[in-house]
Amino acid sequence: IFNGANKTLMELRQTVASKDSEIEELKATIESMKEKYEEAKNIVDESKNTLSDLLADMEERTSNVSDKDKDNTFKLQHMAEMLNESEAQVQKLLDQEKILKEEIRKLDRLEKRQNLSVEYLKNVVLKFFETEPSGREPLVPVISTILQLSPEETKSLKENAIDATNSNQVVIGFGVL
Incomplete structure (x- = not known):
């Protein structure tokens, strides 16, 4: 190992x-x-x-x-x-x-x-999915910082988190089911 x-x-x-x-x-x-x-x-x-x-x-x-x-x-x-x-x-x-x-x-x-800690990323992503859609928006800046997302990618993630809140859809990754 x-x-x-x-x-x-x-x-x-x-x-x-x-x-x-x-x-x-x-x-x-x-x-x-x-x-x-x-x-x-x-x-x-x-x-x-x-x-x-x-x-x-x-x-x-x-x-x-x-x-x-x-x-x-x-x-x-x-x-x-x-x-x-x-x-x-x-x-x-x-x-x-x-x-x-x-x-x-x-x-x-x-x-x-x-240089990203995979364990930390795992915990943040799990928290994102475990959180009610209405509470996901505060996690967007954290995920953006961890993954070093571009401003466009951050905006897309935030919009998808908000869309999931408004439509009661399940968010997986950056897409909506």
Whole structure:
């Protein structure tokens, strides 16, 4: 029994170590993306400044349309295109950052679940099922904390506990019979 438990404990430690390295890699990726975001933001700012300068220059020369003014118009259009591309890239980086942060939160919750006491979980779940449906709602935060549920999962569990109270149905897991 102890050899099996030690083996399971070693496997869990290896899994935690693996997840820790994944978290570190994701954090490094986020830092890299932040740097790229700052670079893109600087490019956008520079583009805006250049665009403003070109617009001011063009306004001064509107009376004398020349080849140089046409060239400036072309540059202005080119800078406007670059600005739009930079803004799109910044938005893409922000979206990627949001996704990576959510992945880190998921990994953190998973890691916390691995350190869970099964005996404690068993007792809380049994208490949840043994309690009248009207008294289950106070146990939802406890179960949510133990299982490291996401806000959406916690909301679903709470709604199902309330639905069972209102409809006198039997709640099993997160579903209603």
